[in-house]
Amino acid sequence: MPIQPLLQTIRRRLTALSDTPYLDAQVLLSHILGQRRSWILAHPDPTLTAAQRQNLTRALHCLESGTPLPYVLGRWEFYKLDFILTPHVLIPRPETELLVEKAIAWLRDNPSRRSCADIGTGSGCIAVTLAVNVPGAKILATDISPTALRVAQENAHKHGVEGQISFLGDNLLASVAGKFDVICANLPYIPTSTLKTLAVYGQEPTLALDGGPKGLRLIQTLMADLPRSLSPGGLLLLEIDSSHGPEVRRMAQKTFPQADVQIHADLAGHDRVLAVQTT
Ligand SMILES: C[S@@+](CC[C@H](N)C(=O)[O-])C[C@H]1O[C@@H](n2cnc3c(N)ncnc32)[C@H](O)[C@@H]1O
Incomplete structure (x- = not known):
């Protein structure tokens, strides 16, 4: 699936869970693809491997069952530095x-x-x-x-x-x-x-x-x-x-x-x- 429809699908699933569902969709997808957010916006047609699709499905289930995004990603940014996070x-x-x-x-x-x-x-x-x-x-x-x-x-x-x-x-x-x-x-x-x-x-x-x-x-x-x-x-x-x-x-x-x-x-x-x- 091209990037925009995929981002919109993720956004829709996150709308009830987050005040920033589109941003969260971008952050999640860039994490799954192992790329920066700017990369996914500049590459509209990446193909997700089967493993990446599975990771995405698993991450969305975790988010929908109440796990905050930073714990799903296992990392979060603070003062422009990337920190490892666990629950x-x-x-x-x-x-x-x-x-x-x-x-x-x-x-x-x-x-x-x-x-x-x-x-x-x-x-x-x-x-x-x-x-x-x-x-x-x-x-x-x-x-x-x-x-x-x-x-x-x-x-x-x-x-x-x-x-x-x-x-x-x-x-x-x-x-x-x-x-x-x-x-x-x-x-x-x-x-x-x-x-x-x-x-x-x-x-x-x-x-x-x-x-x-x-x-x-x-x-x-x-x-x-x-x-x-x-x-x-x-x-x-x-x-x-x-x-x-x-x-x-x-x-x-x-x-x-x-x-x-x-x-x-x-x-x-x-x-x-x-x-x-x-x-
Ligand atoms: C609000 S969190 C802050 C964590 C981090 N400094 C930050 O700013 O994101 C408070 C931290 O204090 C720790 N803590 C709670 N009671 C404590 C105590 N009596 N002595 C030392 N640390 C304690 C908790 O385990 C937790 O990691």
Whole structure:
């Protein structure tokens, strides 16, 4: 079948499942064909082999039974880098790119400060992106999930930055002794009762999403540990739920009374990243 009718057929099957069914159809087909999206649009008549047709049928069944596209593909793009994904890790979100952008800018402005920590690393998207973009950075990536840590390690290897990142299975900073110039974390922040009403519930790991009764359980615990782990003059960057801005600002001001505390909005204008520049 020529490419356009095939794309339209896939699009129709994905319409009820996605806000971007045509884009998803292109991404899926380019994955099946092992080509870039621009290639499939420039080659209107590729012939799918029997194996490719079978893979396409299988992928569409997975999508129709509720598996998110990134898990079907086994990979997803974050900050222009390609990450290996399994259902054991959160699918990297574009909002998290804001946190990474702030961390990279700070590290470039402070060339003598290179020790970083990424708490709750998941796929490793934050740690690996920092390592790729700031070659001298040394990063500790932690997660309480051993299966997530394995995915993060694979991603570090894929991008050739395993020498810059050490991995640790830990409950937040519980067994971490050193101090860091930059601490980044995108911890679970969805209140338990809200999570159960969302489409992501059961599709992505609950361990990566459930932030306890008010969504702030892990952030509060981490905040209490930070004074011993953040170097003087260091930077804390935390991704937050859009409704948590005022509360996390209060927490940060209480923990670091001398610090410059800011909340940055994402592209949709929602509070998204807490930045604490200590003195
Ligand atoms: C929201 S996901 C973020 C993953 C990744 N950093 C990202 O931005 O896509 C949160 C991660 O924190 C981990 N996590 C949950 N509780 C934790 C804890 N007590 N200590 C360390 N990591 C934890 C989860 O396993 C999950 O990988």
